[in-house]
Amino acid sequence: MTSAPESHVTTSDSVVSVKDVQKHYGALHVLKDINLNVTKGEVVVVLGPSGSGKSTLCRAINRLETIDSGEIRVGGDLLPEEGKALATLRAEVGMVFQSFNLFANKTILENVTLGPLKVRGMKKSEADALALKLLARVGVENQKDKLPSQLSGGQQQRVAIARALAMQPKVMLFDEPTSALDPEMINEVLDTMVGLAKEGMTMIVVTHEMGFARKAADRFVFMADGQIVEEATPEEFFTNAKSERAKDFLSKLI
Numbered sequence: 001m002t003s004a005p006e007s008h009v010t011t012s013d014s015v016v017s018v019k020d021v022q023k024h025y026g027a028l029h030v031l032k033d034i035n036l037n038v039t040k041g042e043v044v045v046v047l048g049p050s051g052s053g054k055s056t057l058c059r060a061i062n063r064l065e066t067i068d069s070g071e072i073r074v075g076g077d078l079l080p081e082e083g084k085a086l087a088t089l090r091a092e093v094g095m096v097f098q099s100f101n102l103f104a105n106k107t108i109l110e111n112v113t114l115g116p117l118k119v120r121g122m123k124k125s126e127a128d129a130l131a132l133k134l135l136a137r138v139g140v141e142n143q144k145d146k147l148p149s150q151l152s153g154g155q156q157q158r159v160a161i162a163r164a165l166a167m168q169p170k171v172m173l174f175d176e177p178t179s180a181l182d183p184e185m186i187n188e189v190l191d192t193m194v195g196l197a198k199e200g201m202t203m204i205v206v207t208h209e210m211g212f213a214r215k216a217a218d219r220f221v222f223m224a225d226g227q228i229v230e231e232a233t234p235e236e237f238f239t240n241a242k243s244e245r246a247k248d249f250l251s252k253l254i
């Protein structure tokens with residue numbers, strides 16, 4: 001576990017820096033002194049039982065959730081409270097959720113161009129070209145004129161990834177991106193994510209897909225009861241987990 005003070009120092013290649021973060025929901029202490037530093041190009045997989053605070057941490061990183069105390073920086077900048085500065089900063093964190101949240105009444109192409117047009121002020125021709133490139137990268141360029149409901153869940157989730165990438169984010173955050181998908185569609189989404197990781201994208205991924213985690217992660221962060229209990233390489237974690245909570249978690253994996 002990297003609890004030494006040095007690990008809190010924000011270096012120039014630190015993309016996400018979470019320092020001494022506390023968060024309560026009423027009486028429930030949901031994030032307990034969280035410290036996490038993610039450097040450029042790093043893929044961090046966050047593991048832990050349900051209710052351990054993984055989603056809350058993800059949402060706090062782009063201010064979909066407030067924190068009680070502590071500090072969160074993206075690309076070295078503190079998260080602004082509100083307004084245009086927040087919209088700009090939020091655009092630097094690409095977020096992909098369990099539910100795809102595509103705009104139902106917009107085409108696939110429009111779903112991807114909306115952010116670049118509205119938040120980045122890109123010209124339509126440029127936004128279209130970028131969107132087509134990204135849709136091709138995730139393998140759904142042929143679907144560009146369809147509505148989300150005409151696509152499979154796996155295709156919709158790949159569009160959600162393209163939409164997040166269109167904002168040219170500094171980091172991609174994935175919160176259980178495949179847990180709502182039919183089994184036969186899980187791999188097409190995970191393969192897209194492995195591709196991104198190989199291209200050097202900085203990523204924070206909450207997932208229970210251990211095959212993906214082992215393949216793509218540089219580091220595992222194991223959470224339980226609102227705390228980061230253990231940090232390890234995948235190899236270390238699988239072969240030599242230190243905490244009882246992590247051993248218990250591993251024993252329940254199929």
Ligand code: ADP
Nearest residue numbers: 025028030048049050051052053054055056057
């Ligand atoms: P995980 O993603 O690891 O399953 P969450 O971050 O979703 O965990 O939740 C952590 C804890 O916070 C859980 O006990 C959950 O019930 C609680 N929680 C999450 N969101 C809220 C909320 N909006 N209001 C109150 N409690 C919440």
Ligand code: MG
Nearest residue numbers: 054055056176
């Ligand atoms: Mg969750």
